[in-house]
């Protein structure tokens with residue numbers, strides 16, 4: 220039996236492509252090969268890999284996971300960081316992915332190889348064909364060039380993504396293209412923000428990983444569901460520092476705390492119920508024992524809270540106990556606070572309109 224090794228870049232490009240390939244090569248064994256060290260950061264790589272696993276499982280196609288050789292990828296694209304998409308960096312990136320796929324095909328004793336990159340409207344099919352044919356000759360393999368995206372291909376591809384509830388990423392993969400895209404969109408590159416704690420921020424890569432894990436489970440259990448889009452105000456802290464009497468102290472800044480000028484000096488106006496109200500920007504400092512009371516927790520210190528925070532949703536609920544829904548005033552948890560303390564706060568935070576996906580279970 221003939222074998223085809225297919226380099227898979229993402230399920231959006233692969234699902235329909237693999238369906239067509241199976242129809243065109245009914246006698247061949249098709250093996251998926253996920254080799255993409257160009258996908259950054261690693262969380263996004265895992266997200267796309269898991270999604271391709273989900274798609275291949277549905278199609279009954281075996282999938283091999285290639286090496287995430289990110290150091291080699293950075294090395295070969297050195298000097299091409301500022302190239303635009305479809306430029307020389309992309310040619311190097313295709314070369315590497317197809318080269319490693321051809322070697323994998325030889326290792327697996329396959330006689331053909333191809334790539335789902337041919338399905339992407341942002342990739343040059345012509346360029347991919349030249350690279351594929353060259354590697355085919357070098358390795359005594361046939362490179363399968365198929366244009367499944369022409370005609371109604373694009374529509375069929377979109378339908379396959381929708382009907383199978385696949386993950387639709389919104390950037391090609393590498394950090395260079397991602398940065399350039401976000402800069403052009405004047406949008407925060409929040410894909411590169413990852414917390415050292417286990418808190419999952421809304422619409423972060425970790426959020427999507429858990430969403431699609433839930434999809435996989437629901438699908439395995441034969442549940443009916445759909446994935447809906449929700450517009451909302453997202454928030455990220457970029458940096459924060461609180462000093463009391465000129466000394467930096469452990470502090471936990473609650474979500475949606477915002478300081479327009481990013482820096483302020485303030486004094487305590489009054490303290491009530493272990494809650495200090497400052498004379499600037501509506502800032503509120505809350506002692507950890509009061510925070511425990513509000514959240515029904517038993518943190519011994521702010522350091523403990525920092526390493527083991529509430530979930531984002533619980534944190535927002537706690538904030539609502541303190542301030543009204545649309546307030547952006549900084550609310551900060553500290554170990555203790557006194558009436559005559561002098562406060563310095565530096566806070567660089569941002570809020571922005573965003574769209575996230577949520578799962579709605581039907582039955």
Ligand code: SF4
Nearest residue numbers: 309312391392393396
């Ligand atoms: S933009 Fe895409 S194809 Fe081009 S180098 Fe980056 S990941 Fe590779």
